[in-house]
Amino acid sequence: MKPLLDAVSTWAIPLLLAGIPLVALARRVKVYPAFLEGAKGGFETAIRIVPPLVAIFVALGMLRASGAMDALASALAPLTAAVGLPANVLPLVLVRPLSGGGALGVVGDVLRSDGPDSYAGRLASVMAGSTETTFYVLAVYFGAAGVTRYRHALPAALLADLAGFAAAIAVVRYVFGGP
């Protein structure tokens, strides 16, 4: 299982980088203009991400400098050690379903403070990609259909978020080792 996951991580992007343009060329797609058009959209996405990144980086940077983060971390230490969820990754569980930009801010902050190749950095990276922005998705989709009574959609989606987070902890520990 682990070698397979390593192979997926190593090969997926190179294969897609070469494979997609090759298939597109074979189907007579104008590859270069299509790439430039998409890349423009990517640049705009990156710029849209910056304001929430600033907001979250500043709030978490201030919390760390004030000493509040250390106090929180030591208060939660028994709990976080038991679950394998470092205190600075914990905010991700609360923010991820609410705000995609906010979640990226928390991930960026963990990558900056602990390093991208630390346990906390890897866990935050996997957790961010393990689910979507649940409340946003439900608001947009039900809103577009004029549905106001969601029934079991929200509990089902939140259960899926929890499962994704738990799976993220288990997989990161399995592949990279524990904290």
Place this chain on the structure above:
Amino acid sequence: MGVIWTALVALAVATAAVNGRMAALTAAAMESAGKALAIGLAGAMALWLGLVKVAEEAGLVAALARVARPLLVRLFPEVPPDHPAMGAIVMNVSANVLGAGNAATPFGVKAMQALEELNPRKGTASDAQALLCALNSASVQLVPATVIALRTAAGSASPAEILGPTLVASACGTVVAVVAAKLLARAWPREPAGRGDVA
């Protein structure tokens, strides 16, 4: 988000006041704001979304849709296979897996509206609508491009090493979304209005 953010900032200022760390706090606020502007992020996002656009134009979303269709027809038994809603559901899920979020949302919206036409109780989510929303809120991630871009910008030795684990974790979330939506549908019956209300 506004309440959470304000509370975090206020808590930081109050704690800094107690600990006498006000100067460090100001420096951290300014320095953190500067760190958010990672130029590398924009480049990596542009590369990935450029590639996704090429994939879309080459018909790869449609190719994946052909593979996903039989499975989705089984997951949504109450939707006729040749109804426009099914076509939109298939395209929505396929675009999501490929990471083409901009393409996935219009299909998802179209699917929800088509499902509302099939919905006998307008305004109350049908089982199919709840399942589609749960699927979209826990989508499988083939390539978490933004996170990989963030890791590159942070100087990771292997930014993509989280790709396989993310695939597994998001697949677990997706499976639970389907199972939970199917099982919980019975606990939230459609008749007594009010129980499933979201105020």
